[in-house]
Amino acid sequence: MNAIMRDPAQSVVYQIYIKSFCDSNGDGIGDLPGITSKLDYLAYLGVDYLWITPFFPSPQRDNGYDVADYCAVDPVYGTMADFDELVAEARSRGIGIMLDMVLCHTSDQHEWFQRALAGEERFRRYYILRDGHGSIGPGDPGEPPTNWQCAFGGSAWQWEPRLGKWYLHLHDVSQPDLDWTNPEVREEMAKVVSFWRERGVAGFRFDVINLISKPEVFEDDTEGLGRRMFSDGPHVHEYLKELVERSGIDGMMTVGELAATDLENCVRYTNPAEHELGQVFSFHHLKVDYAGGDKWALAEPDIARLREIFASWQEGMQAGGGHNALFWCNHDQPRAITRFGGRGQVGKPGGSWDHVGKMLAVCTHLMQGVPYVFEGEELGQTNAGFASIDDVRDVESLNNYRILVEKGASEDEALEVIRERSRDNGRTPMQWTAGPAAGFTTGEPWIGVPENHELINVEAEQGRAGSMLEFYRGLIQMRHTLDVVSRGRVGFVEACESAPRAIVYERWLEGDAAAAARAAGQPVRLLVACSFDAEPCRVKPVRADGGVVALDGAEVLVDTYADDAVRVGEDSLELRPHEAVVLSLA
Numbered sequence: 165m166n167a168i169m170r171d172p173a174q175s176v177v178y179q180i181y182i183k184s185f186c187d188s189n190g191d192g193i194g195d196l197p198g199i200t201s202k203l204d205y206l207a208y209l210g211v212d213y214l215w216i217t218p219f220f221p222s223p224q225r226d227n228g229y230d231v232a233d234y235c236a237v238d239p240v241y242g243t244m245a246d247f248d249e250l251v252a253e254a255r256s257r258g259i260g261i262m263l264d265m266v267l268c269h270t271s272d273q274h275e276w277f278q279r280a281l282a283g284e285e286r287f288r289r290y291y292i293l294r295d296g297h298g299s300i301g302p303g304d305p306g307e308p309p310t311n312w313q314c315a316f317g318g319s320a321w322q323w324e325p326r327l328g329k330w331y332l333h334l335h336d337v338s339q340p341d342l343d344w345t346n347p348e349v350r351e352e353m354a355k356v357v358s359f360w361r362e363r364g365v366a367g368f369r370f371d372v373i374n375l376i377s378k379p380e381v382f383e384d385d386t387e388g389l390g391r392r393m394f395s396d397g398p399h400v401h402e403y404l405k406e407l408v409e410r411s412g413i414d415g416m417m418t419v420g421e422l423a424a425t426d427l428e429n430c431v432r433y434t435n436p437a438e439h440e441l442g443q444v445f446s447f448h449h450l451k452v453d454y455a456g457g458d459k460w461a462l463a464e465p466d467i468a469r470l471r472e473i474f475a476s477w478q479e480g481m482q483a484g485g486g487h488n489a490l491f492w493c494n495h496d497q498p499r500a501i502t503r504f505g506g507r508g509q510v511g512k513p514g515g516s517w518d519h520v521g522k523m524l525a526v527c528t529h530l531m532q533g534v535p536y537v538f539e540g541e542e543l544g545q546t547n548a549g550f551a552s553i554d555d556v557r558d559v560e561s562l563n564n565y566r567i568l569v570e571k572g573a574s575e576d577e578a579l580e581v582i583r584e585r586s587r588d589n590g591r592t593p594m595q596w597t598a599g600p601a602a603g604f605t606t607g608e609p610w611i612g613v614p615e616n617h618e619l620i621n622v623e624a625e626q627g628r629a630g631s632m633l634e635f636y637r638g639l640i641q642m643r644h645t646l647d648v649v650s651r652g653r654v655g656f657v658e659a660c661e662s663a664p665r666a667i668v669y670e671r672w673l674e675g676d677a678a679a680a681a682r683a684a685g686q687p688v689r690l691l692v693a694c695s696f697d698a699e700p701c702r703v704k705p706v707r708a709d710g711g712v713v714a715l716d717g718a719e720v721l722v723d724t725y726a727d728d729a730v731r732v733g734e735d736s737l738e739l740r741p742h743e744a745v746v747l748s749l750a
């Protein structure tokens with residue numbers, strides 16, 4: 165039986181990093197049947213769509229983001245029959261499956277690249293091949309064609325004698341970029357997306373999709389590492405429109421992952437009139453703790469900057485008719501709860517772990533857009549605390565550890581940076597139980613399980629009042645049931661000098677929508693106040709036009725401290741350390 169899928173505007177998406185979610189056969193690697201076995205849990209949590217990271221055949225140099233065959237299932241993750249069963253079982257619970265489309269590059273093991281290596285001209289034209297800078301003729305590599313750096317450290321170009329050219333790889337050397345100026349490539353990609361749509365998936369996430377259009381002229385970036393030369397390139401909107409139209413996915417649940425993008429482009433990507441994408445992931449808010457913009461240099465999060473970013477993206481996308489994906493965590497990020505100060509009393513109620521986790525959840529789940537929950541975030545899973553570089557698996561982390569040491573850091577110093585910044589922090593197994601390997605596998609997990617799984621796990625939190633899991637469940641229900649959350653307008657307010665580390669915004673309904681909500685006894689205007697401060701603060705909300713927000717008569721809808729002790733005055737509100745409060749305004 166097919167249940168009806170929820171409208172994206174009222175939906176919450178759950179991201180599954182397949183390798184680490186649930187292992188059904190004891191080989192230590194999560195798989196498709198493992199996901200199917202946990203659908204009742206996901207239905208209990210209340211999520212509407214599951215974005216599943218790539219499970220296609222792959223040499224796994226970048227954990228599946230190096231695809232060797234787009235239209236098959238890697239045997240390590242199961243079979244096509246397992247996939248069909250997952251889709252059907254999810255659908256019967258009202259849950260849609262979203263697939264991860266990695267269309268910017270292939271694996272070097274993909275048949276297309278192999279045939280290019282073998283000299284087939286047709287497939288050489290699938291990739292971006294160039295002569296070297298200063299090359300004196302065939303066979304002489306010279307220098308890389310430009311100074312662009314790849315995302316994982318080092319040059320974005322690789323000399324390949326079998327091609328007699330350098331090939332571009334914006335990620336790992338094993339991930340050659342496809343040439344989207346070639347109409348055959350665009351057609352192949354539309355076929356891939358159609359293939360999965362026809363198999364019954366409900367939506368798609370598009371990996372680094374704003375990198376598919378490279379500049380007309382390849383030249384050195386004199387100001388940086390090349391990013392600005394190939395992000396949101398000249399034909400990106402045209403290629404996306406073509407892809408969407410040809411594959412028949414307009415109006416489906418889609419989200420693009422965008423590297424180093426800007427607001428103007430994101431409005432275009434997601435305004436429905438453009439027929440490109442449903443929502444976008446942008447990453448500016450997750451760089452507020454990069455010292456000088458360098459991911460591998462540690463700093464405390466700059467909350468004033470975070471507030472500015474949220475305000476400009478929320479209000480700017482609203483003004484342009486665009487749509488944000490809302491998130492703190494994914495498989496490329498350290499765990500936000502650790503990052504924003506939740507290191508105290510881990511796994512227990514009442515400390516900074518508990519307060520930061522819930523505050524972060526309120527902060528994004530009440531915004532305008534579609535919230536994404538990353539596996540384990542709803543439990544309060546933390547960074548892994550890697551004790552040795554040998555415990556780290558990720559290619560980006562290992563490359564950058566080496567680069568830090570080459571630049572003169574001691575091994576301990578380099579490890580400290582990797583411990584905070586490694587993508588593997590988000591990739592440790594989902595914590596199901598307090599038992600061996602956190603109930604993720606009966607075998608040896610492919611990556612270590614944090615010790616705190618003894619306290620932080622589904623078994624301990626499901627059905628326990630006040631747990632992180634139940635708190636997330638409540639927020640998901642709010643988006644399903646309250647129009648002001650799913651459809652309301654958004655506006656940021658100043659929190660005033662006594663609360664420099666608070667982020668405060670309003671959501672409200674207007675006109676008929678407001679009247680309908682009022683008639684249904686639903687709130688019409690909310691004030692959401694989130695303190696990122698480890699000290700208490702007083703918020704006196706003032707709108708952009710100078711108007712004071714009247715708080716008398718406000719009703720407390722959510723309080724992360726849950727003790728009925730919220731202190732609301734006529735025009736100000738006290739927040740305790742890392743507290744978040746949602747008020748329904750009279």
Ligand code: NOJ
Pocket residue numbers: 226229230266335371372421495496
């Ligand atoms: C973004 C993915 O999320 C990340 O895991 C991957 O390494 C790169 N894109 C390259 O595909």
Ligand code: CA
Pocket residue numbers: 187188189190191192193194195240
């Ligand atoms: Ca397995």
